[in-house]
Amino acid sequence: MVEYIIETNNLSKIYYNNRVVDSVNMHVEKGKIYGLLGKNGAGKTTTMRMLLNLAYPSSGEIYLFGKNSKKYSKEIYSNIGSIIETPGFYENLTAYENLKIISKLRKDFYPQNIDLVLEMVNLENAKSKKFRDFSLGMKQRLGIAAAIMHSPELLILDEPINGLDPFGIKEIRKLLKRLSHEYGITILISSHILSEIENIADVIGIMDNGVLIEEIPKKDLYNRLNKFVEFEVSDVDSAIGILKKLGLKENKDFSYREEGKINLYTNLELRDKFNALFVKSGNDVKKVNLCEENLEDFFTRFVSNN
Amino acid sequence: MLTFIQMEFLKLKRSKIFLLSLMGAILPPLLMFIAATSFNETQSFEALFANVNMYMSAMFAVLIFAIIISYLFGREYNEHTLKTMLTIPISREKFLVSKYIMFLVWIVILTVVTTFSTLIFGFIAGLEGFSLKLFIDSFAELLLANVLLFLTFSPFVFVSLFVTNMVPAMVGGAALSLINLMVYGQNWAPFVPWVCPYLIASGEIAEYSADIMVSYGMILATFMIGLAVSYIYFTKKDVVI
Numbered sequence A: 001m002v003e004y005i006i007e008t009n010n011l012s013k014i015y016y017n018n019r020v021v022d023s024v025n026m027h028v029e030k031g032k033i034y035g036l037l038g039k040n041g042a043g044k045t046t047t048m049r050m051l052l053n054l055a056y057p058s059s060g061e062i063y064l065f066g067k068n069s070k071k072y073s074k075e076i077y078s079n080i081g082s083i084i085e086t087p088g089f090y091e092n093l094t095a096y097e098n099l100k101i102i103s104k105l106r107k108d109f110y111p112q113n114i115d116l117v118l119e120m121v122n123l124e125n126a127k128s129k130k131f132r133d134f135s136l137g138m139k140q141r142l143g144i145a146a147a148i149m150h151s152p153e154l155l156i157l158d159e160p161i162n163g164l165d166p167f168g169i170k171e172i173r174k175l176l177k178r179l180s181h182e183y184g185i186t187i188l189i190s191s192h193i194l195s196e197i198e199n200i201a202d203v204i205g206i207m208d209n210g211v212l213i214e215e216i217p218k219k220d221l222y223n224r225l226n227k228f229v230e231f232e233v234s235d236v237d238s239a240i241g242i243l244k245k246l247g248l249k250e251n252k253d254f255s256y257r258e259e260g261k262i263n264l265y266t267n268l269e270l271r272d273k274f275n276a277l278f279v280k281s282g283n284d285v286k287k288v289n290l291c292e293e294n295l296e297d298f299f300t301r302f303v304s305n306n
Numbered sequence B: 001m002l003t004f005i006q007m008e009f010l011k012l013k014r015s016k017i018f019l020l021s022l023m024g025a026i027l028p029p030l031l032m033f034i035a036a037t038s039f040n041e042t043q044s045f046e047a048l049f050a051n052v053n054m055y056m057s058a059m060f061a062v063l064i065f066a067i068i069i070s071y072l073f074g075r076e077y078n079e080h081t082l083k084t085m086l087t088i089p090i091s092r093e094k095f096l097v098s099k100y101i102m103f104l105v106w107i108v109i110l111t112v113v114t115t116f117s118t119l120i121f122g123f124i125a126g127l128e129g130f131s132l133k134l135f136i137d138s139f140a141e142l143l144l145a146n147v148l149l150f151l152t153f154s155p156f157v158f159v160s161l162f163v164t165n166m167v168p169a170m171v172g173g174a175a176l177s178l179i180n181l182m183v184y185g186q187n188w189a190p191f192v193p194w195v196c197p198y199l200i201a202s203g204e205i206a207e208y209s210a211d212i213m214v215s216y217g218m219i220l221a222t223f224m225i226g227l228a229v230s231y232i233y234f235t236k237k238d239v240v241i
Helices: A044-051 A073-077 A095-106 A111-120 A136-148 A166-183 A194-200 A218-224 A236-245 A268-280 A295-305 B002-011 B016-038 B045-078 B082-086 B092-125 B132-151 B154-162 B167-183 B196-202 B212-236
Strands: A004-015 A018-024 A027-029 A033-038 A059-064 A080-083 A154-158 A186-191 A203-208 A211-217 A227-233 A254-257 A261-264 A285-292
Touching: A004 A044, A004 A186, A018 A044, A027 A186, A033 A044, A033 A166, A033 A194, A044 A059, A044 A154, A044 A186, A080 A136, A095 A111, A095 A136, A095 B002, A111 A136, A136 A154, A136 A166, A154 A166, A166 A186, A166 A194, A186 A194, A194 A295, A203 A218, A203 A295, A211 A218, A211 A295, A218 A295, A227 A236, A227 A268, A236 A254, A236 A261, A236 A268, A261 A268, A268 A285, B002 B092, B016 B045, B016 B092, B045 B082, B045 B092, B045 B132, B045 B154, B045 B167, B045 B196, B082 B092, B092 B132, B092 B154, B092 B212, B132 B196, B132 B212, B154 B167, B154 B212, B196 B212
Parallel strands: A018 A211, A033 A186, A033 A203, A080 A154, A154 A186
Antiparallel strands: A004 A018, A004 A027, A004 A059, A203 A211, A227 A261, A227 A285, A254 A261
């Protein structure tokens, strides 16, 4: 039986009559990296804030480690590490002092532990540097250090690669994969950057307008990429008119692309007939290619269809 | 709770506000020292302690406490550390209580600084009439006034949670200092919670027609209302990131 570390049941959040999270049923399996993908304002951060007890749900339930988060909050949350948006630390204190405060309050203060996590995120040389002098990337890495310092079983990371340079992104991605695959830590990570989620996640949850549209295992994702036919024609309007007359719907069965290109997503077997009709109408068909859509196109289509 | 307080002190490391508050605590004794040496206004230790206690608890402390409380609570929002603290996890109730206790400890430190700096300035000015009893009585009077004043600041906790920058606290503190100045000596002074602490601690309350219990009642009511409002607001409201 699958063990879920995070499970939500119709989780909703309403702000001033605006449903920013709408009946979300999320399932994060133990030991997996779950990527929550969505545009800015899709409801990812609010969902994570509710999971972390920073925002109260308007309705619905949250189960963490199989337990109701309201009833067992202390037991549950001491086993979670998190970053929500920009990590928050005391500006006047050094990296070491900030981590000391957190670990002391967690009652697991070991100086060598702090040194170890600072080394893991490549901040060992910034141990005595004040937080106010940190770059955005260093702040983000210190946030990750604070999140993993107590060896949690679950990490909830909201846009953790924000502000990191490509080298830093690669380092953190490697670290998170290591934490998940070697130590069995379950990770819920959100991002609006598709390539990042694709690179790291085992399961992708797609969120838009507060709704969790679908949870797709990455291995199934590539089977769902549409094949399509790309027509390059001299008169796009005429070609679109013909397709519409045949009952095809724009943005569903086909879409207009820039520079005289039309992508056909359905009725691919009829591409010869469409070609013939275009030519017959006096349209100059320069190219007819059978292609596979990329992930970006898949998500755009997926979100707009839902 | 001891760890909480220790960590609150660590948070103040290299903090300018802490140093500024200490300077604020030294300011009334310094001004009285200047008055004693330049204008021959204060001739004895007794008068020096009495004046310092009055200016401190009825005027300066009101402004300093407003700034301190705003800093203690507001910085957790402004530096985005509240979400870090609450996800440790620390219960919101414990967090709120630890801040109140830290505020009280800070007040006691300021009281000690004020009393000892008054003593030092008194000796530098060459005032007469010092006795250990006078020193202890004066410290106890200021401590009582400041602790009672602490109780009247719970509404400021709510203001600091609601508006997280320090401007409202500074304006509010300055306004209360002026109000204290205006109502001092008026018949209804025992009904104003922020002037009552000084009147009670100094014994001047006996000169008013209102019973001392009325003033205690006003202080307690202010504390309870502020505590209830800040507790409800802090524990029921989502954390704004």
